[in-house]
Amino acid sequence: MDIKPRQLEIIEAAGQLVTEDGFAALTTKRLAERMHFTEAALYRHFKSKEEILVTMLHHLAANMDERLARVAEEHPDPMERVGAMFDSQFAFFQKHPQYLMAIFATGMLEASHGIDAGIERIMVVKRRHLLNAIKEGQRSGAFTSDHPADTLAHIIMGTFRLHMLQWRMSGRSFDVRKKGKALIGAALDLITN
Amino acid sequence: MDIKPRQLEIIEAAGQLVTEDGFAALTTKRLAERMHFTEAALYRHFKSKEEILVTMLHHLAANMDERLARVAEEHPDPMERVGAMFDSQFAFFQKHPQYLMAIFATGMLEASHGIDAGIERIMVVKRRHLLNAIKEGQRSGAFTSDHPADTLAHIIMGTFRLHMLQWRMSGRSFDVRKKGKALIGAALDLITN
DNA sequence: TTCATGTATGTTAGTGTTCACTAACTTTGT
């Protein structure tokens, strides 16, 4: 499933609309306006509105998986790796805020099974990379073994997600990377032996 | 702003629809069906669909504020109080899952400013009660003072929210109270001196 | 070089469906 350049433009415009004004704002009319063409033209590139969202989520999951795998390779030390993973996430969403919707949509959308599945896949990808790093850190003794790895992963993920939510709710009015580094740093400090 | 019994029935039915099938499922037609009357009858009780949601959020925020204040009174010990606060939250949402939407809606809805404001108020209420307990715990030396109280509150809140999200995504298929107690307990353990 | 043909990407002008909401009337209980 490769994405053509024109399709990517449409996906990014769709993400912008959702991130700016919520899901209800993603209509074929508004999306076509933002692309500076007519509604009908959308259907030359995607067969439905749902396909636009599903393709976006697929693209995002693949991108994130690859990016986090690269970060993991570059940082053998688990403690440092977790920090680098989240910094990479913050940098990505700072550069591409149109994809923020994919973090929050879960739990409230359910417009279609395909969309739900796409969103869940993104969570699974992140969870997998984080859990690997934490387990490794527990083996090396860097992180506490007083609690199961998935409990620690849950606490870190929850901290991250709430931070992103507050960033978005504030209109992205603060430095998500700086404040995020402090928050994740504090959480990491708490689970460090 | 007092809520009549019939209004409360409508509010709960609306919450059910959203929690079961997402925001798009809350239509006047489906809501009227669930109430076993016609769409027009809805407008005898609320002047608009938005008013239904805003009233629900207002009701929920007031209820939560009162409940958490009572828990705080009953538990002078900060450590124990935080545990009791979240247990009260878990018990509430287990009994009234139709209000789950209010936890997740933020960040993705924005159908109207009134709804957004209502959702934010609920977060603020919870945050205030939690922050009080944590600050007190830091003063008494029960909790670590290595990190600011609002950082610790953020980590606990994030842990709670992700837990509720996973409960909802799973179709409420596990014991939210039991698993929640373990998670919050682990987080509390991490911030305990 | 010329020109036919194919493909990609647009356009106009609609379709039927669903939406939130309303006017006018009816029933029921006090």
Add this chain to the structure above:
DNA sequence: ACAAAGTTAGTGAACACTAACATACATGAA
């Protein structure tokens, strides 16, 4: 008699999507 709470039968607006047609450009044979 009156008010509260329901009904029927609609409204216009917005929705996702489509059929038919138009244009631009690349390829390659005459």
